[in-house]
Amino acid sequence: MALLVLILCYRFDDAKLGTLVGVDKYGNKYYENNMYFYGRNRWVEYVDKVGMDYDGSQIPAEWFGWMHYKTDLIPTKDPTRPKYSWMLDHTENMSGTRYAYTPYTTTPPKIHPWTPPKPKATST
Numbered sequence: 001m002a003l004l005v006l007i008l009c010y011r012f013d014d015a016k017l018g019t020l021v022g023v024d025k026y027g028n029k030y031y032e033n034n035m036y037f038y039g040r041n042r043w044v045e046y047v048d049k050v051g052m053d054y055d056g057s058q059i060p061a062e063w064f065g066w067m068h069y070k071t072d073l074i075p076t077k078d079p080t081r082p083k084y085s086w087m088l089d090h091t092e093n094m095s096g097t098r099y100a101y102t103p104y105t106t107t108p109p110k111i112h113p114w115t116p117p118k119p120k121a122t123s124t
């Protein structure tokens with residue numbers, strides 16, 4: 001128990017007691033304990049495989065609404081959630097990594113690098 005508290009404090013700067021309300025398909029665990037103040041009573045424990053490299057964009061859209069008190073219904077208990085075939089899978093924000101999205105440009109560059117002229121051959 002003490003080790004678990006230590007691990008939680010190390011990873012999330014916090015060790016809270018709460019009820020596990022759900023796990024998303026990426027393995028993030030969502031907890032709630034209404035004994036804490038509103039705004040601090042819902043939290044996520046990110047999946048172990050991300051280690052210390054977690055951020056809010058790893059929370060999928062289904063759970064975003066619950067985390068931000070937009071709804072009190074967790075995704076699995078809310079039948080009104082739309083599900084369409086064209087909906088893409090959630091991806092975290094890859095900005096700052098080598099997988100960052102870079103749009104293809106069709107604009108030719110206005111500034112071109114200078115290439116020094118070749119030195120004339122000197123006859124000796």
Ligand SMILES: *[C@@H]1O[C@H](CO)[C@@H](O)[C@H](O)[C@H]1NC(C)=O
Nearest residue numbers: 055057091092093094095096
């Ligand atoms: C991704 O993160 C960058 C840097 O924090 C931010 O500027 C950008 O708006 C984010 N993109 C999305 C889609 O959230």
